[in-house]
Amino acid sequence: MNKVMIVVRKEYLERVKxxxxxxxxxxxxxxxxxxxxxxxxxxxxxxxxxxxVAVIDHSGEVLxxxxxxxxxxxxxxxxxxxxxxxxxxxxxxxxxxxxxxxxGADAGLVIPADYYDRPELTFYNTAASAIVLREDSLEPxxxxxxxxxxxxxxxxDPAIQSELMARSSWESRHLTExxxxxxxxxxxxxxxxxxxxxxxxxxxxxxQQNLTVVIEEKSSRMVEVLLASLRxxxxxxxxxxxxxxxxxxxxxxxxLAGVVAAxxxxxxxxxQIDLSVFGPWFWFNFLVFFxxxxxxxxxxxxxxxxxxxxxxxxxxxxxxLTMGMVLPIMLMMLIIKTPDQPLATVLSLIPLFSPxxxxxxxxxxxxxxxxxxxxxVLLVLTIWWASRTAGRLFRAGILLYGTxxxxxxxxxxxxx
Amino acid sequence: xxxxxxKLPPIGEPLLEVNGLAKRYxxxxxxxxxxxxxxxxxxxxxxxxxxxxxxxxxxxxxxxxLPDAGTMTLGGLPLERRLRDRIGYLPEERGLYxxxxxxxxxxxxxxxxxVPRREALLRAEQWLERLGLSEYVKRKVDNLSKGMQQKLxxxxxxxxxxxxxxxxxxxxxxxxxxxxLMRDLILEEKxxxxxxxxSTHMLAEAERLCDAVCLIEGxxxxxxxxxDSVRAAFPFRxxxxxxxxxxxxxxxxxxxxxxxxxxxxWRLELAPDQDPQALLAPLTAAGELSFFSANRxxxxxxxxxxxxxxRADVSGEGSPS
Numbered sequence: 001m002n003k004v005m006i007v008v009r010k011e012y013l014e015r016v017k018x019x020x021x022x023x024x025x026x027x028x029x030x031x032x033x034x035x036x037x038x039x040x041x042x043x044x045x046x047x048x049x050x051x052x053v054a055v056i057d058h059s060g061e062v063l064x065x066x067x068x069x070x071x072x073x074x075x076x077x078x079x080x081x082x083x084x085x086x087x088x089x090x091x092x093x094x095x096x097x098x099x100x101x102x103x104g105a106d107a108g109l110v111i112p113a114d115y116y117d118r119p120e121l122t123f124y125n126t127a128a129s130a131i132v133l134r135e136d137s138l139e140p141x142x143x144x145x146x147x148x149x150x151x152x153x154x155x156x157d158p159a160i161q162s163e164l165m166a167r168s169s170w171e172s173r174h175l176t177e178x179x180x181x182x183x184x185x186x187x188x189x190x191x192x193x194x195x196x197x198x199x200x201x202x203x204x205x206x207x208q209q210n211l212t213v214v215i216e217e218k219s220s221r222m223v224e225v226l227l228a229s230l231r232x233x234x235x236x237x238x239x240x241x242x243x244x245x246x247x248x249x250x251x252x253x254x255x256l257a258g259v260v261a262a263x264x265x266x267x268x269x270x271x272q273i274d275l276s277v278f279g280p281w282f283w284f285n286f287l288v289f290f291x292x293x294x295x296x297x298x299x300x301x302x303x304x305x306x307x308x309x310x311x312x313x314x315x316x317x318x319x320x321l322t323m324g325m326v327l328p329i330m331l332m333m334l335i336i337k338t339p340d341q342p343l344a345t346v347l348s349l350i351p352l353f354s355p356x357x358x359x360x361x362x363x364x365x366x367x368x369x370x371x372x373x374x375x376x377v378l379l380v381l382t383i384w385w386a387s388r389t390a391g392r393l394f395r396a397g398i399l400l401y402g403t404x405x406x407x408x409x410x411x412x413x414x415x416x
Numbered sequence: 417x418x419x420x421x422x423k424l425p426p427i428g429e430p431l432l433e434v435n436g437l438a439k440r441y442x443x444x445x446x447x448x449x450x451x452x453x454x455x456x457x458x459x460x461x462x463x464x465x466x467x468x469x470x471x472x473x474x475x476x477x478x479x480x481x482l483p484d485a486g487t488m489t490l491g492g493l494p495l496e497r498r499l500r501d502r503i504g505y506l507p508e509e510r511g512l513y514x515x516x517x518x519x520x521x522x523x524x525x526x527x528x529x530x531v532p533r534r535e536a537l538l539r540a541e542q543w544l545e546r547l548g549l550s551e552y553v554k555r556k557v558d559n560l561s562k563g564m565q566q567k568l569x570x571x572x573x574x575x576x577x578x579x580x581x582x583x584x585x586x587x588x589x590x591x592x593x594x595x596x597l598m599r600d601l602i603l604e605e606k607x608x609x610x611x612x613x614x615s616t617h618m619l620a621e622a623e624r625l626c627d628a629v630c631l632i633e634g635x636x637x638x639x640x641x642x643x644d645s646v647r648a649a650f651p652f653r654x655x656x657x658x659x660x661x662x663x664x665x666x667x668x669x670x671x672x673x674x675x676x677x678x679x680x681x682w683r684l685e686l687a688p689d690q691d692p693q694a695l696l697a698p699l700t701a702a703g704e705l706s707f708f709s710a711n712r713x714x715x716x717x718x719x720x721x722x723x724x725x726x727r728a729d730v731s732g733e734g735s736p737s
Contacts, residue, residue, distance in 0.1 A: 006527045014515075221511030225572070227480045228505035229528035231497065 003230045007238025015246035025250050051133050052079045054096050054105035058113035062145060069141040078137045081105060100124045107133055116149045189336060192363025199290050199355055204325055206247035207297035211318055213239055214305030232394040240298045247294060285362050292379040293355025296386050303390030307397035307405040307413060324352035332360055339365035349375050351382035389414050422491050422499060424456060424579060431456035431611050432580055437486030439472050446472040448635040454613055459606055461626035462615040469635040470615040471508060474584050478505050501530050504578035508585040510569050518544055518552045522572055529576035543571040563594050574605060583614040587621050599625060619716040631719050638722045650718045651688040656681040657699055658707035666702045669695055681707055
């Protein structure tokens with residue numbers, strides 16, 4: 001058997017047989033699902049937080065309408081507490097302020113006497129979270145009250161009024177060559193994000209294993225024994241492949257379980273995500289970007305590991321590399337909003353970013369074929385470069401004990 | 417599984433030959449034009465103090481670092497990667513996978529030397545038995561004492577039946593019992609026809625085992641050859657004396673080449689034709705002796721003398737006269 005394959009076999013079996021792998025395979029989807037759906041589900045379960053708003057209503061009539069409107073708009077978690085001012089306007093305002101500053105109210109609202117003519121409201125708050133209360137609950141309600149009143153002033157027929165106040169309702173249908181399926185765009189995005197997150201987690205978790213494995217091999221003084229039998233490049237390749245195969249196995253198990261579960265009529269990871277909207281092109285790219293992404297990062301992590309003597313030592317270098325995965329995640333909203341703008345296009349072609357960004361574009365849009373193919377080519381070239389560089393780092397660093405590398409020594413070793 | 421092309425020379429003929437090996441680290445020449453010839457079936461001692469360049473030379477032999485110059489041949493063939501599968505190597509920095517079972521550990525390392533898997537597992541079991549570790553076959557390396565782990569490392573070096581074995585500082589860190597065991601193992605393997613190259617800074621140990629030696633210092637070869645011819649090249653005698661009152665021996669003794677205080681006795685190096693007995697009279701005339709011995713020089717004495725002579729030569733060449 002080829003020596004690289006002997007290393008692959010050992011690294012693969014060692015991982016797949018471990019308890020950590022079993023646990024990871026079992027709870028991975030649960031964790032991932034929890035991370036993506038959790039916030040939404042939690043918000044649903046928890047409902048809205050009860051909020052109290054202290055109100056000074058100089059008009060004397062808007063407050064009651066607001067109460068009714070909040071009920072209409074399903075915003076019953078907002079409690080309005082009226083302050084009776086009488087003639088002492090200033091004292092009343094002070095009382096409102098002290099209520100907001102204290103525990104008495106979450107926010108304060110002052111409605112002017114001539115609200116229908118000059119709808120200028122004052123909102124008092126102590127925390128930024130109160131803005132949600134203003135924008136989601138109070139503002140829509142008061143706007144509707146204002147509109148209704150102005151319609152009334154113009155003597156509009158109530159029937160016309162309700163027609164004017166009507167809101168649109170939406171249904172999205174996902175269009176493919178074969179059919180259009182009933183699916184909201186939002187659900188497609190969540191499915192896409194989920195698959196992007198799988199690439200993100202798997203590339204990081206398994207990529208970084210190459211770093212720790214190489215460092216362990218150095219600190220257990222195993223490395224020179226092995227180098228008597230195979231080249232540093234072969235040793236590195238065996239490790240990267242073996243660990244990658246374990247990652248692939250895990251993804252395969254999840255996919256298979258997902259397919260079986262879907263076949264049983266159980267939706268994947270909760271009822272909201274239906275991955276069936278994605279066609280073969282999507283899945284093919286998932287595999288391509290997952291594998292290419294893994295190999296780029298794994299070989300670079302392995303090379304860094306070879307230069308360092310401890311994980312702490314490696315932190316400054318591996319941390320910088322990890323930014324290559326984290327940055328695209330931070331840019332994900334930009335890609336979702338403008339997937340085909342020049343900025344998104346350029347960013348998604350950068351090899352360290354493309355496993356996340358190009359794949360994200362594929363899942364939310366239809367980037368031109370040439371761009372997708374270009375990103376593959378660039379990634380493959382990067383892998384070629386990265387494995388050569390890592391091989392050099394390996395040869396330079398693998399027998400260095402005791403000295404911590406610097407950016408300078410790293411750069412020298414990379415040039416070979 | 418010797419590669420078909422590798423024809424082992426007859427016992428006693430050179431198996432491994434190194435010519436003009438050099439390795440530079442930055443501005444420091446770690447190995448400077450070292451040439452070696454290691455006869456098949458011999459135990460070859462590669463000797464020198466710490467930092468002499470032994471490990472660098474060995475790492476070049478194993479293709480772990482790339483030499484700047486020099487050629488290496490095994491059985492007359494250029495020493496390529498493939499041929500290195502015939503060489504067992506136990507580095508000074510040696511470890512084990514702690515979480516692997518003893519059998520898997522040995523079998524993995526054997527497989528990496530091209531032993532088929534089944535055969536490797538079988539041999540691993542046999543070796544563990546030979547080392548008295550039968551009960552540990554399926555147990556993790558973690559369960560072994562340090563001495564046992566060292567036995568396992570040695571087994572891993574020999575398990576694929578190499579033609580040449582390189583042991584780097586194999587005795588360092590071993591207790592006397594394990595040194596004994598290691599010595600027996602080396603002799604057993606030699607009896608099978610295996611060639612053994614071992615490096616050490618413990619010259620006394622080398623003297624007991626070696627058929628041939630090479631001494632290096634500061635990256636430069638000082639001397640090499642079969643132990644007998646090395647001895648023959650340094651035919652001087654060493655006399656050690658001490659006086660009861662601790663005084664110095666007279667300075668005008670006949671045939672004394674070198675005279676120095678060494679570990680509380682005076683060490684006198686005699687010219688090859690000087691009879692040590694002839695010194696007794698002038699020595700006793702000078703005072704009451706508490707100690708007198710006359711010996712052939714030990715390997716370490718030969719080494720020290722050779723280094724001193726070489727330094728004298730170098731500074732002699734360097735002077736303007």
